[in-house]
Amino acid sequence: MHVFADQANFDAYVSGFLWILKLTGAAAVLALLLGVLLAAFRVSPVPVLRGFGTAWVNIFRNTPLTLIIFFCYFGLFSTLGLSLADDLDLNNYWLGVVGLSVYTASFVCEAVRSGINTVPNGQAEAARAIGLTFFQTLRIVVLPQAGRAVVAPLGSVLIALCKNATIVGTIGLMESSSVMKDLINSNGDAVIAIFAVFAGTFAALLIPTGYFFGWLANRLAVKR
């Protein structure tokens, strides 16, 4: 444990996990908004929107996240000149958030769509029968029920997102896995201890998250 007794190392460890939390937080919000919108596209009556939603899911769900993050850095920023912040770290952070969001949105979309499929057809038909438009049906009748059904799967998506956030380290953000590599590099005698601390921190963050979503899913489940 002497590695973490050194203040500089400890600070690096803390800031590494702060970056992970910030990445997860921002990407979770964006991915949820984007994912619900995509799910709405995929069940909409407009063929162009359905096609767009399907294409998005198929492209981003089947591309390795590393490539997406790399594209955000080398494509959007380096080649196309899209700069999201003046500060170097913040720019890398936001590029990472963009990559994580578009990727995770495809998983959110599929989770929400599966939730929509759990709502009996009669509900939507009844809503149409009383004269609600497509968006009213979705907003007032279908999504509230679908949302309750997908709490548990969305929890899994969030947990995956948190772990995926380490990939942003490849474009130079000093998040936890880069910090870990760095510490291992300079403390070759404590490899197992360092690894255990980082893996343990992830477990300490994510195991309660899993239980929380399980509990929430149970509480919110639609009793049919």
Place this chain on the structure above:
Amino acid sequence: MRIKRVAAVAAAATLALGMTACGGDDGDGSGSGSKGLVGKAQSQKKLVIGVKADQPGLGLQTGSTYEGFDVEIAKIIAKGLGVEAANIEWKTTVSANREPFIQQGTVDLVVATYTINDERKQKINFAGPYFIAGQDLLVKADSTLAGPEALDGKTVCSVTGSTPAKRIQQEHPKADLQQFDSYSKCLPLLENGKVDAVTTDDIILAGYAAQTQYVGKFKVVGKPFSSEPYGIGLKKDDKEGCEKVNEILKAAASDGTYKTAWDSTLGKSGKAAPELDTTKLTNCGSV
């Protein structure tokens, strides 16, 4: 500590097994002579040598062959130990796994832009140095960036956790540091102006600048701000092997094979071969 002890026991067991396996050759050599580098080269006539695979001019892998200055030095040493170049098994090493590879016996020697320092001497033994590099900056050919003191507010690219990156963080905290897992990712960014400089040892930078796709686009500033003696890594207790390697280096310096190795690799960039200062060779761990 427990883990270390287990590892030591395992290593001892492996060594003992190795000795029984080739007992015919060194049945009487129960001393240190037979188990080290020299012993292995004599009895098995082959060596496993760790080199870099992604550093043009020093250690670069193309297909299954390796080429560069480090590779040539390794061949000279192997020859001096009586091992044909064809019997060398090359193994790719990266900065982070060089000590473990030597300690675990995955490789017999490491010749991989390996800076001799005290921290590493705790774990392994160094022969050499066969070259003295220095940290420098690679900039665009038309850049006016004059040296490390002009880096404030500029963006510098280097490898995560590397010695050059740490030196920038400590000595030039006002410079922005963009880190990647390899230097080759820095070069396209330097080309389109997203970073102002790439920093690592001058010799490595020269190797990148000499790559065909970048010829004429970059220049090395030429004001080294550190001294990085490149050594040859071997097992900590192999004093005999280390001394032998130093002898071979001395011979190579005097008979011109060192210069030939330079001229056929890094010398192509137009830089004249350096003098190998044989008075600076390590004492192989004897205090």
